Amino acid sequence: MKQSEALLTLPTKTPAQASMKALVYHGPGRRSWEEKPRPTVRDATDAVVRVTTATICGTDLHILKGDVPTVSDGRILGHEGIGVVEETGAAVAGFKRGDRVLISCITSCGKCDFCKKGMYSHCRGGGWVLGHKIDGTQAEYVRIPHADTSLYRLPPGVDEEALVMLSDIFPTGFECGVLNGQVKPGDTVAIVGAGPIGLATLLTAQFYSPAELVMVDLDPNRLAVARTLGATQLVDGRDGKAVDKVMELSAGAGVDVAIEAVGIPSTFDVCQKIVAPGGRIANVGVHGKPVSLELERLWAHNITLTTRLVDTVSTPMLLKLVQSGRLQPQKLVTHRFGLGDVMRAYDVFGNAAREQALKVVLKSA
């Protein structure tokens, strides 16, 4: 036998890839907590993060219903989380092993034309990919592409439970609702939908001292929570009279800002009926069905209509406000589970009205 042949027949010694546990999507209605290979650095700009805190988003429930066909069988879910950097690629300059980090739900390269405009949601090499097009955060470890621009250092001394709310819901409520709605001192603001996003909008709208904050929902428990978080007026829409009630509260004038935080045609309709002349409609909800825009009436009303996919450009500012105690996102946490109990956490979050759930936090042991 020639020497080269002998070499070829030698058994190749690759170390067995370490495994981890993760919440895996297996098509509509099917999820399991199972063994998966532990991620490793693939590109030089990657970091691998050991997840210490994660949470579940309404969007994860949409995925499980089969509403997001771009999620494939075998995908690890989750786009919100906090963890400790385990490993970094050669090109990562801002983070090193051992750093505690917040994971943004939006991955951004920081270099493409959209990133340069601050529109990270449309990053050509990122956007919303975690728990969608690549494996996500509801796992013991996660690979984060473009780590330098997609991770944020945690301020010292702040609870992870508060900070994990900054992965998605607080930037979403603030950017898509408050900033796009141009909430100003003295404004009358109506927020339609008192879920985690609507409530994050309610808390961040108060940075601008609106005169009235009207909260519209169908769930009396969520409306009661909204009251404790600063809503000045509550509208229970179960009788189908939300529009009349908001018009009455505003003495027939309508509201300066109507924020849609549900994502269905009827709530968009409420917004277009309650917006005052000169007002703004800020759509936050993810819509799966067409809505009918009453342009035949609104054309003369000088209104502004905005839409947005969250960019998470406000994350550094929100981190400062949480650190100072000015913003307290932990107020939205209603349930806590170990990461290994994520299956049960989904059952609770999936029955939010019955369980009186807002955000469920998952913590690693």
Ligand SMILES: NC(=O)c1ccc[n+]([C@@H]2O[C@H](COP(=O)([O-])OP(=O)(O)OC[C@H]3O[C@@H](n4cnc5c(N)ncnc54)[C@H](O)[C@@H]3O)[C@@H](O)[C@H]2O)c1
């Ligand atoms: N634009 C973005 O980037 C972005 C990011 C994240 C989430 N979202 C979307 O924001 C929306 C809200 O998210 P969430 O997690 O708070 O959802 P959620 O389902 O927890 O909350 C929605 C709330 O709307 C209420 N509601 C339902 N029908 C209503 C009606 N007819 N009138 C009044 N209230 C009604 C429900 O009782 C619930 O409290 C969703 O559509 C979500 O997909 C958008």
Ligand SMILES: [Zn+2]
């Ligand atoms: Zn989300």
Ligand SMILES: [Zn+2]
């Ligand atoms: Zn980019």
